[in-house]
Every structure is written in structure tokens, then in C-alpha cells.
Amino acid sequence: MENTGIASSNRKTSRWLLLFVVGMFGFGYALIPLYDVFCEIVGVNGKGIQIDTSNQSLAINRDRTIAVEFTGSIMGGLPWDFSPAKKVFVHPGETVRVAYLATNLASTDVTGKAVPSISPTKATRYFIKAECFCFNNQTLAADEQKEMPLVFKVDNDIPESVKTITLSYAFFRAEETEAGDTSS
Amino acid sequence: MKLVRSFNASRISGVILAYTALLFGALIASPAYAEYGLNFKTPVTEIAHIEYDLHMLILYICIAIFVVVFGVMFYSIYAHRKSKGSVAAKFSHSTNAEIIWTVIPIIILVTMAIPSTEALIRMEDTTNSDMTVKITGYQWKWHYDYMDHDVEMFSSISTPRAQIENKQEKGENYLLEVNNHVVLPINKKIRLLITANDVIHAWWVPELGAKKDAIPGFINEIWTKIDKPGRYRGQCAELCGKDHGYMPIVVDAVTEEEFEAWVQKQKQG
Amino acid sequence: MTATTADHHDDHHDHHPSGIGRWLFSTNHKDIGTMYLWFSFCMFIIGGLMALIVRAELFMPGLQLVTPHFFNQMTTNHALIMIFGAAMPVFVGLANWQIPMMIGAPDMALPRLNNWSFWLLPPAFTLLIGSLFSPGGAPAGGWTMYPPLSIQTGMGMDMAILAMHMMGISSIMGSINIIATILNMRAPGMHLMKMPMFVWTWLITAFLLVTSIPVLAGAITMLLTDRHFGTQFFDAAGGGDPVMFQHIFWFFGHPEVYILILPAFGVISQVIPTFSRKPLFGYSSMVFAVAAIAFLSFIVWAHHMYTVGMPLAGELFFMYSTMLISIPTGVKIFNWVATMWRGSMTFETPMLYAIGTVFLFSIGGFSGLMLAITPSDFQYHDTYFVVAHFHYVIFGGTITGAFCAVYYWLPKWTGHMYDEKLGKIHFWLTVIGMNITFFPQHFLGLAGMPRRIPDYSLQFTEFNMMSTGGALLLGLSQILFLYIVMKAIKGGEKATDQVWDGAEGLEWTLPSPPPAHTFTTPPLVK
Numbered sequence: 003m004e005n006t007g008i009a010s011s012n013r014k015t016s017r018w019l020l021l022f023v024v025g026m027f028g029f030g031y032a033l034i035p036l037y038d039v040f041c042e043i044v045g046v047n048g049k050g051i052q053i054d055t056s057n058q059s060l061a062i063n064r065d066r067t068i069a070v071e072f073t074g075s076i077m078g079g080l081p082w083d084f085s086p087a088k089k090v091f092v093h094p095g096e097t098v099r100v101a102y103l104a105t106n107l108a109s110t111d112v113t114g115k116a117v118p119s120i121s122p123t124k125a126t127r128y129f130i131k132a133e134c135f136c137f138n139n140q141t142l143a144a145d146e147q148k149e150m151p152l153v154f155k156v157d158n159d160i161p162e163s164v165k166t167i168t169l170s171y172a173f174f175r176a177e178e179t180e181a182g183d184t185s186s
Numbered sequence: 187m188k189l190v191r192s193f194n195a196s197r198i199s200g201v202i203l204a205y206t207a208l209l210f211g212a213l214i215a216s217p218a219y220a221e222y223g224l225n226f227k228t229p230v231t232e233i234a235h236i237e238y239d240l241h242m243l244i245l246y247i248c249i250a251i252f253v254v255v256f257g258v259m260f261y262s263i264y265a266h267r268k269s270k271g272s273v274a275a276k277f278s279h280s281t282n283a284e285i286i287w288t289v290i291p292i293i294i295l296v297t298m299a300i301p302s303t304e305a306l307i308r309m310e311d312t313t314n315s316d317m318t319v320k321i322t323g324y325q326w327k328w329h330y331d332y333m334d335h336d337v338e339m340f341s342s343i344s345t346p347r348a349q350i351e352n353k354q355e356k357g358e359n360y361l362l363e364v365n366n367h368v369v370l371p372i373n374k375k376i377r378l379l380i381t382a383n384d385v386i387h388a389w390w391v392p393e394l395g396a397k398k399d400a401i402p403g404f405i406n407e408i409w410t411k412i413d414k415p416g417r418y419r420g421q422c423a424e425l426c427g428k429d430h431g432y433m434p435i436v437v438d439a440v441t442e443e444e445f446e447a448w449v450q451k452q453k454q455g
Numbered sequence: 456m457t458a459t460t461a462d463h464h465d466d467h468h469d470h471h472p473s474g475i476g477r478w479l480f481s482t483n484h485k486d487i488g489t490m491y492l493w494f495s496f497c498m499f500i501i502g503g504l505m506a507l508i509v510r511a512e513l514f515m516p517g518l519q520l521v522t523p524h525f526f527n528q529m530t531t532n533h534a535l536i537m538i539f540g541a542a543m544p545v546f547v548g549l550a551n552w553q554i555p556m557m558i559g560a561p562d563m564a565l566p567r568l569n570n571w572s573f574w575l576l577p578p579a580f581t582l583l584i585g586s587l588f589s590p591g592g593a594p595a596g597g598w599t600m601y602p603p604l605s606i607q608t609g610m611g612m613d614m615a616i617l618a619m620h621m622m623g624i625s626s627i628m629g630s631i632n633i634i635a636t637i638l639n640m641r642a643p644g645m646h647l648m649k650m651p652m653f654v655w656t657w658l659i660t661a662f663l664l665v666t667s668i669p670v671l672a673g674a675i676t677m678l679l680t681d682r683h684f685g686t687q688f689f690d691a692a693g694g695g696d697p698v699m700f701q702h703i704f705w706f707f708g709h710p711e712v713y714i715l716i717l718p719a720f721g722v723i724s725q726v727i728p729t730f731s732r733k734p735l736f737g738y739s740s741m742v743f744a745v746a747a748i749a750f751l752s753f754i755v756w757a758h759h760m761y762t763v764g765m766p767l768a769g770e771l772f773f774m775y776s777t778m779l780i781s782i783p784t785g786v787k788i789f790n791w792v793a794t795m796w797r798g799s800m801t802f803e804t805p806m807l808y809a810i811g812t813v814f815l816f817s818i819g820g821f822s823g824l825m826l827a828i829t830p831s832d833f834q835y836h837d838t839y840f841v842v843a844h845f846h847y848v849i850f851g852g853t854i855t856g857a858f859c860a861v862y863y864w865l866p867k868w869t870g871h872m873y874d875e876k877l878g879k880i881h882f883w884l885t886v887i888g889m890n891i892t893f894f895p896q897h898f899l900g901l902a903g904m905p906r907r908i909p910d911y912s913l914q915f916t917e918f919n920m921m922s923t924g925g926a927l928l929l930g931l932s933q934i935l936f937l938y939i940v941m942k943a944i945k946g947g948e949k950a951t952d953q954v955w956d957g958a959e960g961l962e963w964t965l966p967s968p969p970p971a972h973t974f975t976t977p978p979l980v981k
């Protein structure tokens with residue numbers, strides 16, 4: 003009698019634990035969206051850059067000037083070359099247009115995509131993009147050279163300590179399928 | 187049997203004593219012994235100084251606690267042994283003692299946490315820099331882009347293969363020499379943007395106190411301000427494949443004039 | 456009448472099958488425990504040989520014996536085999552042998568599951584070691600398997616991932632079994648707060664396992680789908696992030712460290728009172744400290760990744776939480792010292808090992824506190840200082856703790872005293888070898904030698920030579936251990952039931968060696 007009692011509580015304990023194990027496996031996966039939310043809040047890894055295509059103008063604070071510099075890197079497997087936009091000095095609130103110049107070195111069409119990242123991270127959430135070549139995959143024909151525009155402004159609330167913002171793009175080769183939207 | 191036991195016990199204390207002595211002798215001997223490779227290399231930037239001082243502070247505190255705790259333990263091992271006729275006491279707890287040895291560590295930790303926090307805040311402040319160098323890790327070389335000077339270059343190991351394969355005598359800077367040195371001006375706040383092209387690397391020059399992961403797709407930043415002209419050598423610090431041990435870094439810290447001259451030369455060359 | 460037949464049948468089933476059948480189909484906790492112990496010893500030797508290859512290559516600057524790629528395979532597999540093949544199974548073996556005897560249970564709660572969880576291990580490690588012979592070789596990106604490097608590896612990585620899934624399932628089943636045993640099978644009167652510390656530490660360790668291993672399983676599954684099925688969890692090109700793997704991995708990885716060390720704490724909490732002839736000091740604060748360490752181990756993971764470029768607030772949080780762990784850890788060490796204080800101590804081999812564990816683990820603990828300090832960690836990170844630190848913790852804490860346990864309970868298991876003199880020699884050789892191997896690595900790290908490199912600049916030569924010499928001594932000494940154990944199995948002075956005159960607890964009321972089935976009628980605990 004007693005033995006069957008123990009056996010059934012053993013079964014019960016193991017069932018609960020098994021359920022817990024499955025839950026923890028799921029938790030591992032749940033860490034991914036959680037991490038993305040976290041990145042957006044603190045502005046790590048280019049996540050949290052604001053996108054505002056409405057083009058409404060902000061008040062311009064002429065007392066402050068922020069240097070915005072541009073860079074990037076071509077990742078392995080993408081036969082492109084590029085030159086970044088020149089460094090610009092902007093007032094918070096002011097809308098600015100710059101462009102990267104990309105060249106396809108291959109003799110076939112190549113599709114690439116750009117993944118942004120901003121330094122310092124605390125500036126990320128105050129960087130507002132109205133238009134960016136990183137919104138979509140970009141296809142360059144053989145030997146084509148293309149200007150890739152970026153329209154942005156810097157929010158007025160950006161912390162006082164930020165004097166320079168660096169915007170960097172990593173250019174990856176996109177899947178050879180059609181150029182669609184990318185999640186970044 | 188008893189004899190064997192006490193012999194062993196005295197050996198314990200003997201070895202332990204020798205051990206503590208070694209620990210003391212070796213670790214306390216700080217900057218003076220630096221050239222023998224026992225401690226951090228002599229720091230040449232504010233950040234490296236901060237790291238060094240913090241390291242020594244924590245180390246001293248740890249050694250002090252270590253000596254007290256193990257002093258008590260080895261005294262007990264010496265005095266409270268059966269072979270000396272020690273009779274076991276019966277106590278199995280003491281609330282006072284337990285409160286004391288919870289509270290004291292908390293106080294010690296707080297005294298450690300305060301300077302550490304200050305140091306970290308100082309280190310993370312990359313604002314007001316005078317120039318920016320972008321560093322990209324590749325399998326297995328570094329790329330440097332002087333963003334304000336329009337100068338860029340790759341830098342890879344220059345130690346001859348024959349030295350690595352033991353066919354030739356190894357030079358003084360074996361494995362720590364490169365074809366293109368990173369030339370940086372002293373007394374300037376330099377912002378280093380660090381990224382990678384393929385896998386994760388880490389850019390590390392011990393004397394500068396600068397180490398940061400280079401992550402493909404994203405940029406990291408640190409800053410450095412070198413006080414002393416000189417040649418500082420470092421290595422990749424994150425396993426990045428088979429030649430991870432062969433992607434060194436050489437920084438030449440020079441005066442501002444020398445730096446400008448170097449930039450001009452690079453542009454012409 | 457039926458009862459006696461059943462009894463007889465059981466007896467027949469578990470006792471008499473000789474040869475391989477006894478082991479293959481065993482559901483007896485003692486037999487399974489023995490298999491775990493032997494298995495982990497084999498892995499200890501294989502992992503140790505890999506370490507010796509690494510140390511031999513590092514004896515001098517320059518490449519002498521192996522290629523850098525093979526060197527990286529050795530460091531990676533040394534770690535995987537030592538952690539998952541030696542350090543974890545040895546304590547599962549000890550749990551199998553001891554927990555039922557210590558809580559007055561007839562066997563583990565789920566004997567058949569127990570058989571499966573053991574028998575998953577040999578194929579898992581065959582697969583892992585077999586990856587060495589696959590095209591492209593075994594995983595070579597470190598046991599931490601950081602992408603994108605681990606995405607570049609050949610099919611050896613897939614074999615390793617599969618092997619790790621099997622090990623993970625094995626440990627999860629083992630843990631479920633241990634938890635069920637402890638919660639449901641205790642003898643009447645054995646309240647939770649009366650359980651021996653070894654049982655307590657295992658209960659908490661088992662909870663750490665069921666919490667963290669599934670997260671590891673998730674991480675390596677994502678790695679696998681990133682490699683072959685087009686997901687981009689860890690690829691910036693697809694909106695992923697390689698650093699995220701590190702977060703998930705260390706969410707498992709840090710509790711893993713405590714999975715390795717807590718049962719060793721349990722062992723020395725049994726041994727020190729025995730040889731001090733005095734009850735354990737501060738039993739309830741010990742239990743509380745273990746629970747606190749276990750809880751904290753889930754909120755400190757990012758201290759392994761201070762250099763990835765976390766925001767300031769994150770670095771501060773992980774620095775503070777990591778520093779906090781030293782408080783419960785300190786409580787444990789103080790309690791052990793207080794247990795010795797005014798005791799009546801003798802120094803047989805298990806006691807020597809217990810003292811050695813406290814001492815060596817503490818060195819690792821202090822270097823751990825130094826590593827916790829974010830600003831100075833920027834200098835220590837990924838250097839030999841870290842290598843020295845975790846070998847003091849895992850060799851100095853876990854492995855010496857396991858030796859301590861084996862010497863302590865071996866007379867109970869075999870019925871014979873081991874050779875005390877040889878045991879002491881083994882202790883001294885191991886401790887001296889261990890210190891010669893790992894202590895100089897502190898200096899190497901501080902002076903700037905990165906970890907995981909097959910070759911180094913000339914300034915690091917002397918300490919590397921010393922370290923390699925120590926490793927050879929350390930490795931060879933383990934042959935003596937095998938000899939001591941074999942000798943005690945074959946014969947020797949008869950052990951009494953109590954074995955040690957200060958020993959207390961249910962296992963010491965049983966005969967030495969205990970019959971296959973013990974406590975079939977539960978003992979009454981006062």
C-alpha cells in the first residue's frame with residue numbers, strides 16, 4: 003500500500019519537473035524577443051533607432067551642434083565597395099540628407115543589405131531616420147555605382163554629454179531571392 | 187601511527203606556510219617586479235592606471251582576508267588535533283559569530299564597489315575625443331581606419347614562419363611584431379571604434395588598459411589617452427579560429443608633430 | 456507466500472546475473488553509481504590526456520607537436536569532456552550510491568530512468584570523441600561555442616551538438632530522479648532540515664540542472680538551426696546578434712559552475728565534522744547559503760562578457776550581483792573553519808582532501824572576486840588569469856572534492872580500508888602538482904598571455920614550462936589513485952560498519968560493504 007503511494011508521488015513529482023524542463027527550454031527561446039526589447043530600450047546594436055517617415059519638422063535648437071560621422075564595413079561575401087558620407091555637423095531638430103556611395107565590383111547583379119549600429123549607445127534612441135537605404139535590400143547591377151541616401155534628424159532631448167554620434171553600417175550579402183523588406 | 191599523523195600535520199602547516207609566503211612574495215611585489223612578468227605591465231594611460239590601482243586594491247584586500255581566515259584554520263589544525271589531546275567541543279552554532287561574518291564581508295564589498303563604480307563611469311565616458319580610429323578584426327589581421335585623417339591600412343603579423351616552426355632563432359618580439367604599426371599621438375583623447383568582419387575578435391593592448399570585443403555587424407567604442415611615447419604590444423584576446431594566436435597589435439605612441447608627419451607620409455605613400 | 460516469491464525473484468534479478476547483463480540492465484542504485492564513477496574516471500583520463508597534449512605544445516614557444524587547429528580541438532574537447540564527462544557524472548555517481556543510503560531509502564525513486572540516464576552517456580561521448588575523426592575535425596571554437604566561429608566549423612560541430620543534447624537529457628533525467636528520491640523517499644523522521652548536507656546540496660544542484668540545462672539545449676538547438684536551417688538567431692545580417700548566444704549560453708553556464716561545485720561543498724560538509732568529531736557548525740545557515748548561491752547564480756551570467764560592450768547600467772548590475780555571491784560563499788567557508796575550531800581533529804586522507812578543497816577553492820574564490828570587478832576584468836578577461844581561476848575552482852574545488860568523497864566512502868562501498876599511506880601520498884602529489892600547474896598561470900595572465908593560444912611570445916616561457924611540468928606530475932599521480940582504488944576493491948583491512956570513529960548518519964549503520972538492497976524497511980530517524 004505504502005509503496006504504491008510513494009510510486010504515485012514519484013510519478014507526480016517527475017511529471018511536474020518534466021513540465022518545468024519543457025518550460026525552461028521555451029524560456030531559452032523567449033530570451034530572444036526579451037533581448038530585443040532590452041536592446042531597444044538601452045539602444046544596443048542599432049536597435050532602438052527611431053523611424054519617422056512623416057517628415058514633420060521639429061523645433062531646431064541652434065545652440066547645440068552635434069557632429070555626426072559615418073562609417074561602415076563590407077562583410078565577407080559581398081563584392082561591393084563603398085564610401086561613407088562625409089562627417090556633418092547638425093543642430094538637434096534639423097533634417098539632414100546625406101548619402102553613401104556603393105559600387106558593385108562583380109559582373110553580375112548583387113543584392114546587399116545594410117545593418118545599422120550607433121555609437122555611443124545612449125544616442126540611439128534620439129536618432130530619427132526618415133529615409134534610409136537600410137530599410138530595404140539594395141540591388142546593384144554589374145559594375146553599377148549607386149548613391150544611397152539617408153535622411154535623418156537628431157531629437158532635441160538627446161543627452162547633453164553627446165557631442166559626436168557615429169553611425170556605422172555593416173553591408174551583408176542578402177539572399178539571392180527577390181529584394182524584399184528586411185526586418186532591420 | 188600517531189607519529190605518522192603528526193608528521194603529516196606538521197607538513198601541512200609547513201607547506202601551507204611556504205605557500206602563503208610565495209603568494210605574498212610574488213603578488214605584493216608589484217611594479218618593481220613588473221618586468222619579470224608577474225603583474226600587469228606598467229600602465230601608460232589613465233584607464234590602465236585606474237585598472238592597475240583597482241587590481242592592487244582588491245588583491246591586497248583578498249590577501250588580507252585570506253591570511254586571517256586561513257591563519258585561523260591552520261591554527262585550529264595545529265592546536266585542535268586529537269593527537270595533542272584536544273577534546274571536541276559541543277557547540278554547533280553561534281548567532282553572533284554568524285552575524286559578524288556576514289556583516290563584515292558586506293562592508294568590505296561596499297568599500298570595493300565604490301571605487302569600482304567610479305572607475306567604470308570614468309572609463310565609459312567617450313565624449314570630447316580629439317580623433318577617432320576605427321579598428322576592424324579580420325581572420326587573422328587588423329584593419330585601421332583613421333577616420334579624421336583619411337588614412338587606412340591593414341596590419342598583420344610579421345614574424346617569419348620559420349621562427350614559428352623552430353627553423354630559425356626566435357627574435358626578441360617573437361609573435362608580437364606586425365608589418366604596419368598603429369601610430370597614435372600622445373596626450374590626445376582617442377576614440378577607438380571596434381568591429382569585426384567575420385567572427386568575434388577582441389582588441390587588447392595591456393599597457394593601454396584597452397580591451398574590447400570586435401563583433402561582426404556592430405560597433406563598440408572605447409577611448410584611450412596615452413601619456414608616454416613608446417611602443418606597446420598587444421594581441422587578439424577572443425578565440426577567432428586557427429590563427430587566433432597570430433594576430434598581434436603594435437601601437438607606436440608618438441608626439442603630435444611626429445604623428446602629423448606620419449599622416450602626411452601615409453597619404454603620399 | 457507471494458511476497459516471498461517476489462522477493463526471491465527480485466533478488467535473483469539484481470544479484471546473480473553475471474557479466475555484462477548485470478550492468479546493462481541494472482536498476483540498482485549502487486551498481487549504477489559504480490558505473491557512473493568508473494565512467495567519469497575514464498573521461499577524467501581522456502580529458503586529462505588532452506590537457507597534457509595542450510600543455511606539451513605550450514612547453515616552449517613555437518609550434519612543436521600539433522597544428523593550431525588541432526590545438527584548438529584539444530582545448531575545446533578537454534573542457535567539454537572534463538565538465539560533462541568527468542565532473543558532472545562523478546557527482547551523479549556519488550548521489551546514486553549515497554543519497555538512498557543517507558536518507559534511508561531502498562533505492563532511487565525511478566530505477567529504470569536511472570538506467571537510461573547512465574546508458575545515454577557512453578554513446579554521447581563516443582559521438583563527441585568521434586567528432587575528432589570527422590572531416591574538419593572536432594569543434595575547435597572553445598567549449599563556449601560562440602558564433603559566428605562555431606557556425607564556421609565542419610560537421611564535427613553537429614556531432615558535438617547531438618552529443619550535448621544526449622548528455623543534457625541524461626542529466627535532466629538524473630536530476631528528476633534525484634529530486635523525486637529526496638522529496639518522496641526519505642525515511643520517517645528524516646525531515647528536510649535534518650538531511651545531511653550532501654543531500655541538501657544535491658537537491659539544490661538538481662534544481663539548478665533542470666533549470667539551466669534546458670536553456671543550454673535551446674541555445675545549441677538555435678546554433679544548429681542557424682547552421683543548417685536558415686535561421687539567423689545569431690547573425691547580424693538577419694536581425695540577430697552573436698552576443699545574444701553568449702547571453703543565453705552563460706544563463707546556463709554560470710549555474711553550471713555551481714552545479715559542479717555545490718555537491719563538492721556537500722561532501723566536505725560531511726567530512727569535516729567527521730574528522731573534527733564535532734557537529735557541522737551552522738547547519739541552517741549552510742542550507743541557506745547554498746540556496747542563496749543557487750539563486751544568485753541566475754543573475755550574474757553577464758560577468759563572463761564584460762568586454763562585449765554592455766551599457767554601463769548592465770555592467771554595474773552584474774558587477775554588484777557577482778560580488779554578492781561572495782557573502783554566502785564566505786559563510787560556508789567560515790562555517791567549515793568554525794566546525795574545525797576546538798574539534799578533535801585527525802588527518803586521514805578524506806580530511807586532507809577536505810582541507811585541500813577549502814583552501815584551493817578559496818584561492819579560486821578570491822580570484823573570482825577580482826574577476827567580478829568590471830574595470831580590472833578588462834585586463835584579466837580571456838587571459839590565463841581566468842584559466843588559473845577556474846582550474847582552482849573546478850580542479851581545486853570539484854575534483855579534489857570528488858577525491859575526498861571517494862576516500863571517505865570507499866571503505867563503505869568495498870568493505871576494505873584503502874591504503875592510508877598511499878592515499879596521503881596521492882593527496883600530496885595531487886595538491887603539489889595542481890599548484891605547480893595552475894598557480895603560475897595567474898602570473899601569465901596578469902603579464903598579458905591570452906588564453907586559447909598554441910604559441911606565445913618569449914616572455915612567457917618560464918611559467919609555461921613550470922605549468923607543463925606540474926601538469927605531468929598531476930597526470931601521472933592519478934595512476935596511483937587507480938592503483939589505490941583497485942587495491943581496496945581486491946582486499947585490505949576489513950572496514951567496520953562505522954568506518955570512521957566520528958562518522959554519523961544512516962549510511963554508517965549499514966554493513967560495509969552494504970548488501971545490494973538496503974533499507975527495504977525504512978529506518979526510523981529520531
Ligand SMILES: [Cu+2]
Nearest residue numbers: 387422426433
Ligand atoms: Cu582574432
